[in-house]
Amino acid sequence: MKARRLDMAAANRPDAAPGIVALLLAVALLLVAMRYLDHLKSDGEALDERETSIAKQEQKYQVIGKAHRNPGNPHAEELMAQQRYAAEPARDLIEKGWSPNIALLSLEVVTMSRQINMVFETRTAQEALSYADWIEAQPATERVNVTRQTEKPGPPVKSVETTLQITWRANAGQAMTSTATASASAAAFAPTEAHR
Structure with a gap:
């Protein structure tokens, strides 16, 4: 093993490269995390829209289902005719x-x-x-x-x-x-x- 040479004239300063690399990695990880959060947010919005459309369809089916129980109602008869004609x-x-x-x-x-x-x-x-x-x-x-x-x-x-x-x-x-x-x-x- 070689002994390290000491230079008494040089300033006692640690190497800056590991700190800069760590800083760049932290910035890169922060950017990736922000992008991933944006992706999750857009997926959540798409799921909310799909859930809303499914809820509207279910509401429509409930109206048709109630039409079966309430004969004599003109609106109910119209819905039943549309369902039969479909x-x-x-x-x-x-x-x-x-x-x-x-x-x-x-x-x-x-x-x-x-x-x-x-x-x-x-x-x-x-x-x-x-x-x-x-x-x-x-x-x-x-x-x-x-x-x-x-x-x-x-x-x-x-x-x-x-x-x-x-x-x-x-x-x-x-x-x-x-x-x-x-x-x-x-x-x-x-x-x-x-x-x-």
Whole structure:
């Protein structure tokens, strides 16, 4: 071990580098902590907004639930009619393209998110995809996803089980009535064109 040389002419002052490094680390940690607090605050505000929207939805459901208990009230009857009509666009969309070759296994209609989850069987994968393509081509349809398709070997008959997830448009009822009106007017207009 080497002995340290002492310089009696130099001032007795400790090295400043460790103190500066410690100060810089403290400032960096303070900045990170402040950023993290800002992030937590923004997350808290987002959660508060979500909680408020959920509370409003629950309040709406409570109003509809109270409508069941108070028949005869015109406002309650209007709410009940809206609730009954909410699934009509989904029902119309499914029924219009239905064929005898399609066997429905399960159907779930979620009116809040405008989604239809359905499981059905066909004899071939092409029939199932044709039905999915037909639904997707309808003006009331926003999106169609084939989430699963499995082939089932016989007996008695080979079949294909398909799971579809369909989202219909918010104004699907208006789109369906306008399409029906347009086709009716086109049908009424076609014979007059033929006679000319």
